[in-house]
Amino acid sequence: MSELKAALDMLKARIDFASALPYYIQVKEALRACIDRGDWPAGVQIPGEPELCRTFNVSRTVIRQALTELEYEGLIIRKKGKGTFVAEPKISESLVQKLTGFYQDMVERGHIPLTKVLKQHVIPAGAKVAKRLEITLETPVIEIERLRYVENEPITLTTTYLPYALCPQVAEADLTNQSLYAFLENQCGLLIVRGHRTLEAVAARENEARLLQVERGAPLILLNSVSYLEDGTPLEYYHALHRGDRSRFEVELVRIRERGMMKELLGSAHPELPPSYS
Secondary structure (H helix, E strand, C coil): CHHHHHHHHCCHHHCCCCCCCCHHHHHHHHHHHHHHHCCCCCCCECCCHHHHHHHHCCCHHHHHHHHHHHHHCCCEEEECCCEEEECCCCEEEECCCCCCCHHHHHHHCCCCEEEEEEEEEEEECCHHHHHHHCCCCCCEEEEEEEEEEECCEEEEEEEEEEECCCCHHHHHCCCCCCCHHHHHHHHHCCCCCEEEEEEEEEECCHHHHHHHCCCCCCEEEEEEEEEECCCCCEEEEEEEEEECCCEEEECCCCCCCCHHHHHHHHCCCCCCCCCCCC
C-alpha cells in the first residue's frame, strides 16, 4: 500500500480547484493515469475512500462518483467487504470481421491459450443440436466440452458438436494445444467459410461458476455459433460461455447498399436481415 500512497501523493497537484472541469472528472482521470502507467497493476487493491478524500482534498461524494465512473468503464472492481481493486484487462476476441477459432484468435493477439478437455465422445444428437446442424434426431455427433484458459486463467467454457460422419478423426484428436479449425482443415480437409453467431447475457450457474472461477450468478456472455462449409453444409455448432469480467468482443461493420449483396456474403441460409436503425 505504501507504493500506492506514494503514487497518490504525486497526484495532488493534478486537481485544479479553479477549473470549470468537475472535481470528480479530474479525480477519475488522475486515477486512470495511475492505472494506464502501470503504477497500479491489475489485481492490486487501491486506497480506500477516506485516504482518497485526504489525498485529493475533496468530499467522499466526489470520490464515489469518480470510482463509479471507473467501474462503469471496467477499470476497477468493487468487492463487497474487501475493497476496490484494479480490474484485469479484458481479452478481446473477433466476432464478425474474421472467422477464427478461440485458439488461433488468442495466439494472434499474443496470448498463451491452454485448453482442458472435459468431454470428448460420440453421442446421439438431441433436438437442439440436430436442428442447428440440420441432421436427423439421434444422428451420431461428436461432443467436445473444453475449458479455455488465457495466461493460466479460465476464460471460456465451450461445448462443440460436429457430425461424426463428416470428421470421425476429431473423436480421437488431442485438442489440448491445437486449434480445432486447424485440425479440421489439415487433417479432415474441411474448411469453414462462414458462420452465424448470436450473443446474449446470462448468469453463471453453479457448475459454470465453479469451472470459470466466478461467483454463482456472475454475468457471463453466451455465444452461440453455427459454422458452414462452402456448400452450405453445417459442420459445427457450439455454445461458449465467456466470463463477463474478462471478455470483450470486437465487431467490424460494413455498409452494403444493396441487401442482395449482404445475402450473397452471408449465404441463403441466413435469416432475413433487419433494417438499419439509423
